[in-house]
């Protein structure tokens with residue numbers, strides 16, 4: 267079967283490197299074997315996304331800005347794909363990069379901010395880190411670059427989520443997400459347990475009830491809070507059903523080790539000859555009948571048991587909010603740029 271009938275592509279996420287210049291307490295990346303994608307593979311992926319009508323292309327890491335020539339790759343993606351996301355700590359953005367990125371009409375930054383002041387510094391193990399982040403964020407917003415903030419809910423910040431929300435609520439942020447830390451990215455030490463559930467749920471409730479300032483979308487819903495709670499009381503709870511899961515048909519991820527996988531969570535078969543881009547090209551991988559059969563079986567009755575994804579993709583309403591409001595914010599942003 268041709269991929270145009272099998273897939274309904276939306277987003278291609280490319281983890282260009284898992285190297286990082288940070289040592290966040292909750293992250294496993296600093297402990298992993300170091301891998302960086304070859305530049306020719308990244309270029310092939312940008313062309314593939316453009317040819318196959320992907321709506322979004324994400325560069326992520328580790329820290330993607332550690333990769334030499336990243337601005338040129340971003341140029342290329344911005345010229346050929348409708349929406350381009352750069353997920354970065356922001357700490358490596360200098361005036362020249364901010365000026366360069368401000369010229370794109372379709373680039374937005376996803377910046378992690380897991381605390382303010384001391385909390386940020388202790389999670390990043392970096393004295394003065396928050397002050398630096400905040401001053402860079404002001405410059406980025408001053409240059410009218412669209413920004414999405416992401417706060418991973420974890421032990422060190424679970425009791426001050428409302429404070430983090432409030433700190434940024436008057437800024438021109440497109441979207442502020444509060445995903446729950448999961449074993450996938452998280453160091454177990456920083457994961458929340460039943461003892462933290464009440465405080466965390468109450469903080470999220472305060473955000474849900476807070477007056478919306480400047481129409482900035484924060485996707486906290488009653489249902490999301492309920493599931494976060496269930497997840498903490500019973501870590502076996504899956505928030506996202508595996509049966510008929512749309513994710514493997516809509517999204518494609520390429521890991522820093524060069525494997526093309528449909529989602530982060532399922533135990534996809536990883537071997538070079540099967541889905542390794544160092545050995546096969548991306549067209550060959552996604553069109554391989556064995557890959558498509560594996561996806562069919564993952565979303566079937568006895569396939570994947572579902573996941574507790576930290577990315578909100580499991581909740582159709584929230585996903586609709588995210589993509590809907592993002593599109594709306596982009597429209598406003600473009601209009602503002604066009605009218606000077």
Ligand code: SF4
Pocket residue numbers: 286287288289290293294295296327328329355
């Ligand atoms: S969370 Fe992100 S910035 Fe922090 S160590 Fe992991 S990859 Fe680096």
Ligand code: SF4
Pocket residue numbers: 506507508509511512513514528529530531532564565570571572573574575
């Ligand atoms: S792990 Fe299963 S339910 Fe979760 S995104 Fe992947 S296929 Fe869907």
